[in-house]
Amino acid sequence: MSYDKIAQAWADIWNGDxxxxxxxxxxxxxxxxxPLLGGPPADTAGRDNLDTWVGGIRAAVPDLRFTVQVGPLVDDPYxxxxxxxxxxxxxxxxxxxxxxxxIEFFGTDILKVTDDLISEYWANADSMWVAQQLGIS
Known part of the structure; x- marks a missing residue:
């Protein structure tokens, strides 16, 4: 699978597919x-945790739509x-x-690709802006 197709599939997953x-x-x-609302980084493993994470976000914001603005920038395998x-x-x-x-917010995802599948993910999102928009102090 090409990096463009992997990037599109990743966006489609976050868009609810x-x-x-x-x-x-x-x-x-x-x-x-x-965590979205702050705290130390937390690593999770497995596809099921990703399903739970995306599902939880979509439960709170059912119409959330991610649009790729830059990329994919490729430095194989990333x-x-x-x-x-x-x-x-x-x-x-x-x-x-x-x-x-x-609400709206920006972020940057770094994805490691192994055997044409996303094997590792580093997320950097503007969670403070989300919290401010939701009135969370």
Missing amino acids: LSLVESTVHPDFVSHAA LVLRWLARGTYQSGLPGAAPGPTP
């Missing part, structure tokens, strides 16, 4: 990301994407004002 996880994400997948996410927060995050609330 969880049927692509098995064909796009390595069984030994590991993600490195700080690819990097700069994205913009927009949607309408509905509910579910502790301390957030009641929805509906429009």
